[in-house]
Amino acid sequence: MRALASLLLLTVGLNAQTITIAPAPVDRAALIVRVPFYPFIVQRNLKRLCAFDAAGKIYPLQEENMNPQFRPQAEMLREMERLNVENAAIAAGQTPQDPVRHLILVLGFVPANKTTSLDIRENDNPGKVLGNVKGQDGVTMSIDGREVLNYRTDKKRRPRPEISDDILRAGYLHPVRSPSGAIVTGDYPANHPHHHGIWTPYTKAIFQGRTTDFWNMQNKKGRVDGAGYGFGSLFGKPGDACPVYEKLDAMTGMVDLTGPKETTALWDSWSLRLYDIPDAPKPMHVFDLTTEQACATNDPLELPQYHYGSFGLRGPEAWDGKDGARFLTSEGITDRKKGDGTRARWCYLGGKTSAGLSGTAVLGFPDNFRFPMPLRLHPEMPYFSIVPQKLGAFSIEPGKPYVTRYRFVVTDGEPDAKLFDACWNSLAHPAVVKVVK
Numbered sequence: 001m002r003a004l005a006s007l008l009l010l011t012v013g014l015n016a017q018t019i020t021i022a023p024a025p026v027d028r029a030a031l032i033v034r035v036p037f038y039p040f041i042v043q044r045n046l047k048r049l050c051a052f053d054a055a056g057k058i059y060p061l062q063e064e065n066m067n068p069q070f071r072p073q074a075e076m077l078r079e080m081e082r083l084n085v086e087n088a089a090i091a092a093g094q095t096p097q098d099p100v101r102h103l104i105l106v107l108g109f110v111p112a113n114k115t116t117s118l119d120i121r122e123n124d125n126p127g128k129v130l131g132n133v134k135g136q137d138g139v140t141m142s143i144d145g146r147e148v149l150n151y152r153t154d155k156k157r158r159p160r161p162e163i164s165d166d167i168l169r170a171g172y173l174h175p176v177r178s179p180s181g182a183i184v185t186g187d188y189p190a191n192h193p194h195h196h197g198i199w200t201p202y203t204k205a206i207f208q209g210r211t212t213d214f215w216n217m218q219n220k221k222g223r224v225d226g227a228g229y230g231f232g233s234l235f236g237k238p239g240d241a242c243p244v245y246e247k248l249d250a251m252t253g254m255v256d257l258t259g260p261k262e263t264t265a266l267w268d269s270w271s272l273r274l275y276d277i278p279d280a281p282k283p284m285h286v287f288d289l290t291t292e293q294a295c296a297t298n299d300p301l302e303l304p305q306y307h308y309g310s311f312g313l314r315g316p317e318a319w320d321g322k323d324g325a326r327f328l329t330s331e332g333i334t335d336r337k338k339g340d341g342t343r344a345r346w347c348y349l350g351g352k353t354s355a356g357l358s359g360t361a362v363l364g365f366p367d368n369f370r371f372p373m374p375l376r377l378h379p380e381m382p383y384f385s386i387v388p389q390k391l392g393a394f395s396i397e398p399g400k401p402y403v404t405r406y407r408f409v410v411t412d413g414e415p416d417a418k419l420f421d422a423c424w425n426s427l428a429h430p431a432v433v434k435v436v437k
Contacts (some may be wrong), residue, residue, distance in 0.1 A: 017119055017120050017121060018117060018118065018119050018120065018435075018436040019035055019051070019117070019118050019120060019433055019434065019435055019436065020115060020116065020117050020118075020433070020434045020436060021033060021107075021110070021115065021116040021117075021118070021431050021432065021433055022115065022431075022432040022433075022434070023112070023113045023114050023115050024110070024112065024113075024425065024429035025112055025113065025429075026112050026421075026422070026425040026428075026429060027109070027110070027111055027112050027421075027422040027425060028107075028109070028110045028422055028423075028425045028426040028429060029108065029109050029110075029280065029281055029419060029422035029423045029425075029426060030106065030108065030275070030277050030280065030284070030286045030407075030409070030423050030426055031106065031107040031108075031109075031110050031426045031431055032104065032106055032275065032288075032426065032430075032431070033104070033105045033106065033107060033431040033433060034064065034102040034103075034104060034431065034433065035061065035102060035103040035104070035105065035120075035433050035435070036096070036099045036101075036102060036103075036433070036435060037063065037064075037099065037101035037102050037103055038086065038090050038095075038096055038099055038101070039435045040103065040120065047125060048122040048123060048124070048125050049061040049103065049120060049121075049122060049125070050120070050121065050122070050123040050125055051105055051118035051119065051120055052118060052119045052120075052121065052123075053116070053117070053118055054117070057278075057279070058123060059105045059106070059107065059118065059278060060105065060125045060126075060243035060244050061103045061104065061105050061120070061125075061243075061244065062103065062104050062105075062242055062243050062244035062245065063101070063102075063103055063104075064101070064102045064103065064104050065232050065247055079100060082098060082100045083100045083101070085098070086098070086099050086100050086101065104244050104245060105118075105244060106244060106245075106275050106276065106277055106278060107278075107279075107431075108277050108278050108279035108280035108281070109279060109280065109281050109422070117436075125243045126241075126243060127240055127241025127242055127243055128143055128144055128241055128242070128243060128276045129141070129142070129143050129241060129242045129243075129244070129245055129246040129274055129275070129276050130142050130143075130145075130239075130240075130241040130242070130246060131231040131246045131247075131248055133231070137150070137152055137153070137154045137157050138150045138151050138152040138153045138154060138170070139151050139153060139229065139231075139248065141246050141248065141272075141274045141287075143274070143276055143285070146177075146181065147177060148176070148177055148274055148285050148287070148410075149173055149176055149177075149272070149274060149287065150173065150174060150175055150176075151171075151172075151173055151229065151248060151250060151272070152170045152171065152172055152173070152174060152187075152196070152197075153170050153171075153226060153229060154170060155168055155169055155170040155225075155226060156168065157170075159187065159188045160188065163188060163193055164218070166217055166218055166220055166223075167188075167193055167194045167217045167218050169196065169217065169223065169224050169225075170226045170252075171199075171224055171225075171226045171250065171252035171268075172196040172197050172198060172199035172200075173185065173197045173198040173199075173272075174186070174187040174196060174197025174198070175187070175197065176197060176198065176285075176360065176408075176410060177285070177410070178285065178353065178355060178358040178359075178410050178411060178412045179283035179284060179285055179410070179411070179412055180283075180353075180354065180355035180358065180412045181354070181355075182353035182354050182355045182358040182412065183316060183353070184315065184316070184349075184350070184351075184353065184358050184359055184360050184410060185197035185198065185313070185314060185315065185316065185360075186314045186315050186316040186317050186319075186382065186383075187314070189314065189317045189320070189381075190317065191320065191381065192314075192381065193218075194215065194216055194217050194218055195312065195314040195381075195383060196312075196314065197313075197314055198289070198311075198312070198313055198314075198408075199311075199312050199314075200268060200270075200291055200310065200311050200312070201214035201215045201222075201224055201254060201268075201309065202214050202215060202254065202266075202301070202303060202309045202310060203215040203216065203306055203308055203309030203310075204303070204304055204306040204309065204389075205222075205265075205301055205302065205303055205304075206301075206302035206303075206304065207256045207258075207259075207263075207265045207299060207301055207302070208256070208259060208263075208299050210256070210258040210259060211258070212256045212257070212258050212265070214254040214255075214266075215308075215309050215312075220257055221256075221257055221258050222254060222255060222256055222257055222258075222265075223254075223255050223257065224252050224253070224254055224255070224268075225252060225253045225255055225264075226250075226251075226252055227251040227252055227253050227267070228250065228251050229248060229249065229250035229251070230248075230249055230250075231246065231247065231248055231249075232247050232248075232249060243276070244275065244276060245273050245274060245275045245276070246273070246274050247271065247272065247273050248270070248271075248272040248273075248274075249269070249270065249271050249272075250269070250270045250272070251267060251268065251269045251270070252267075252268045252270075253266070253267055253268070253296065254266040254267075254268060254301075263296075263297065264296040264297075265295070265296055265297065265299070265301050266293055266294070266295060266296055266301050266396065267293065267294045267295075267296050268291060268292075268293050269291070269292045269293070269294070270289060270290070270291055271288075271289070271290040271292070272287060272288070272289050272290075273287060273288045274286075274287040275287065275288075281419055281422070282411065282413070282416065282419065283411070283412065284409055284410060284411045284419075285408075285409075285410040285411075286407065286408065286409055286410075286423070287407075287408050288405065288406070288407050288408075289405070289406045289407075289408065290403065290404070290405045291403070291404050291405075292401050292402070292403045293396055293401060293402045293403075294396075294401040294402075295396060295397065295398040295399070297398070298398050299398070300395045300396060300397045300398060301395065301396045302393065302395045303389045303393060303394055303395060303396070304389065304393045305389055305390065305391075305392050305393050306387070306389050306390065307376055307387065307390055308376040308385040308387055308390075309385060309387060309389070310385065310386060310387050310388060310389065311362075311385060311386040311387075311404070311406070312383060312384075312385050313349055313360060313362060313383060313384055313385075314381075314382065314383040315349050315350075315351055315359075315382030315383060316351065316353075316382065318351065318352065319351035319352070319382035320380070320381060320382060321380060322379060322380045324351060324382060325349060325350065325351045325382035326348070326349070326350040326351055326357070326359060326415065327339060327347070327348065327349060327377055327384070328347070328348040328361075328415045328417065329342065329344040329346070329347050329348070329375065330344045330345040330346045330347070330372075330417075330420070330421070330424070331344050332417070336377040336378070336379060337377075337379055339375060339377045340375065340376060340377040340378075340379070341374075341375070341376075341390070342375055343372040343373060343374050343375065344364075344372055344373055344375060345363065345364060345371075345372055345373070345424050346361050346362060346363040346364065346373075346420050346421075346423075346424050347361065347362055347373065347375055347377075347384055347386075348360065348361040348362075348415045348420065349362075349382060349383070349384055350415055351382060353412075355412040355413075356412070356413070357412065357413060357414060358410070358411065358412045358413075359410070359411065359415060360408055360409070360410045361408070361409045361410075361411075361415070361420045361423070362386070362406055362407075362408055363406065363407040363408070363409065363420070363423060363424045363427060364386070364405075364406060364427075365404075365405040365406070365407070365427050366427060366428050367405075368404050368405060369388050369394075369402070369404065370388040370391050373386045374386065374387050374388060374390040374391050375387070376390065386406075407423065407424075407427060409423050
């Protein structure tokens with residue numbers, strides 16, 4: 001009987017060669033599509049699977065990684081239980097009801113109200129997205145051999161002699177580059193050397209009854225230490241480029257310095273995915289950042305109401321001054337003073353670069369805490385912060401990790417609100433996939 005069930009499974013897997021993606025009422029750009037893995041489990045070579053549209057355009061598929069690095073043990077156990085249920089259903093010739101394993105593909109643009117049908121078959125599947133552990137001052141992620149991101153791992157790197165040991169740190173993104181190669185982030189700026197590209201520490205916080213600060217490290221109340229990192233995309237051997245995305249997992253610890261001894265108060269785990277976007281409306285770099293923050297002790301981290309901290313994006317020093325940077329929010333606000341204190345689905349920061357104008361839009365996922373994003377737009381410096389505690393105090397409690405997700409869209413040229421809206425629509429209207437037998 002089990003042999004018959006396995007044979008039926010093989011037949012289902014081999015015939016399940018087409019997928020459909022349900023329409024949405026809005027345009028969607030950079031649509032990340034998660035395809036259930038189980039119908040294709042018997043394919044001869046998963047690393048060669050591709051999707052083809054009616055015109056013959058090829059979209060590579062890549063297996064999604066369930067990387068356990070830097071994830072809470074309880075969460076991984078729950079996911080393994082789901083995977084066991086999925087495997088049991090497959091072995092019994094049944095369709096899994098809550099599949100864990102998926103294949104990933106990316107569609108550059110899907111017009112409103114369009115149903116997308118794709119045939120799945122084997123084809124050459126060249127690698128494009130690469131993670132490299134030998135980058136300068138950190139690990140790099142690149143597309144087609146061109147560096148896009150650098151995750152800083154060298155805490156001892158001192159960019160200028162006057163930078164004090166107290167504010168030296170790693171565990172952040174810089175430089176981030178646009179499709180033209182222009183740098184759109186800043187690091188250790190002269191007026192605020194504790195600012196670093198894309199970084200996620202808290203400012204005013206209370207730990208064990210004491211007020212601490214992991215953002216302003218020069219105050220010596222807190223600091224951020226690197227705890228490890230690793231690539232994990234489940235494609236080929238180490239050093240091979242991936243056809244769809246590369247994944248970097250990393251962890252830092254927010255260390256309180258106000259007590260009788262140094263104590264790590266919070267673990268900050270990052271999961272970073274850089275995607276290759278085929279057929280995008282315009283050249284753009286797209287990456288996702290998921291932060292999962294968990295108490296490192298049995299004590300909570302209390303976050304009083306405050307006007308900045310939590311997430312920061314810092315632009316290059318050349319964008320300094322009240323007229324040096326360009327801002328745009330999803331609500332159409334370009335005046336940073338008027339935008340400060342508002343809420344938005346996305347926020348753009350840009351300025352003059354070697355490409356003329358380049359910048360980054362940060363898109364909040366709709367299920368983020370206190371979404372739409374509460375914003376702090378600095379009146380003169382090229383940076384903004386996304387600050388949930390601006391709306392009131394909250395706490396990160398032991399055993400209850402705090403998860404936030406962002407998508408980044410980096411472009412050259414004038415900020416394109418229509419494009420950023422379409423990219424955000426992909427978060428609000430994620431792909432609904434049906435495997436056609």
